[in-house]
Amino acid sequence: MTKTNPGRFFEDYAIGQVIDHAVPRTVSGGERALYHALYPMRHALYSSDAFAQSCGLPGSPLDDLAAFHVVFGKTVPDVSLNAVANLGYAEGRWMTPVYAGDTLRSTSEVIGLKQNSNGKTGVVYVRTRGLNQRDEVVMEYCRWVMVRKNNLDAPAPEAVVPELKKVLTVADLTLPERLDFTGYDFTLAGEPHRWGDYEVGEQIDHVDGVTIEEAEHMMATRLWQNTAKVHFDATFRPDGQRLIYGGHVISMARALSFNGLANAQMIVGLNAGAHANPCFSGDTIKAWSEVLDKADTGLPGVGAIRLRLVATKGSAPFALKSADGKYLPEVLLDLDYWALMPK
Template identity: 75%
Template structure:
């Protein structure tokens, strides 16, 4: 009898199945320091207790994407240990801030299944929740993953494809209790641009680039206890390369977006996301954003801006997303549609 975890295969999932993921994790200040060492993260609300207090919060929370990666990492042994690819995200909401000292755990519900035509794999949709030590949900999202089958000769006939909303409405977003941007210090934040300085359709080249190193990627993946084999073991790919964790690309692109979007302080909604092409050590990541929508909120001085964030290993100044055939340009690594909070 084997005692090691071989991970779930496509046949192991059932609609309505709820999976409680192992190993809760207590978040400490060191998490923030290491996150900021891995990425050029400079948004003021996540860098300074004093700045956060001036915006009505008790102190500086843990970066929103650090919380996302932590919860995501909990799900990997059960959802994507045998994944071929993480295909996309939808309907993500950050429900309350995560503070140093909080303990997070995760659970997922299987909401969709579809075997691929080749019979060797299938797509699994899950709705994941991250919860803190008092069982309050701190974030939730849907993702879908292509997972290997254990036995390609056995057909799995159950097909359920969930209906997903194309985007969250601004009224669906959760504003942290007490958040107030009426006294916002634009000088300390790094840029003077407010919500209404951005227009739907506007595109912003974030200019800077970062070359990915194996050491940084491996450190990030271990930090969030992501055990997906393709990120660690080069023998799991025919090209002999370790696949860069998609969350690493998300955080790199978000950090690069500071140059032009320094006041897009908190990510509170994830409308859609796709890892368009794989990334490997040696690639140089650049980013650009497109403004999709904007809205005021009920919180004083707080607006919401909807952005498309595109990570590319090519030229970010030509704003190329897809070709004439409707497929992503070969240089595009990430296409992420999200809502962030910004002073009005």
């Protein structure tokens, strides 16, 4: 009897299938320290217990995207071990802050399947939930992945493409009940710009850039226990290059966005996301943002701001797509998210 796991292939999925992912993870201050070492993270709410307590929280949570990476990493052996590419995200919600000492696990439900016309691959849609040791949902999101077929003669399943919201409203979001920005210290946060200083349509060049290193990417991907072959095995791709984990690009771009959006503190919603082009070691990531919407939250001193975050391979800011509607080859990431900001 074979004891090793080759991973699931496209023909192994079925609509309604629920997958409980292995290996829960207890997080600590070590994850925060490593996260801040890998990315130039400086948001005050995630750096200082005292700052977080002044905003009504019991302490400084684990960075939202670090929690996302932990939850995501659990799903890889079951969802994307044999993936060609991670295609997109929708309906992402951060629902309960994660603190040191919390234990996270993940579960996914297959909500869509569609075989590609080449008969060699198909797209798998899943809704993943991350839960803590109290069985509270800390976050959930949908994603779709292109997965190889193992048996090319396996019949194509009936195509089911789920209808997912293109944009979450503030009413769809779960906001921390005790969050209070009325006493927010802008000096300690690093920038004076508040919610009212941003206008819909405004674009922000985050100026700074970071060249991706192979070693840092490998460390980050292992930290999140992401086992996807395309990130580790140079023989798995015909070009002989290891693909940089898309979450690494997301976190790097979010860190770079501090310069101009230092007060966009908590990520609470993910409307959409696309890894537009592959990223490889040696690429230099730069980032720019566009303000898409703003809304009141009802929390004291707290506004919600909807942002488009774009990561590029060092190209000029504010260029996204060509005349035919396709992403420019320099664009790596197009992420649409909601964040909370002091008013």
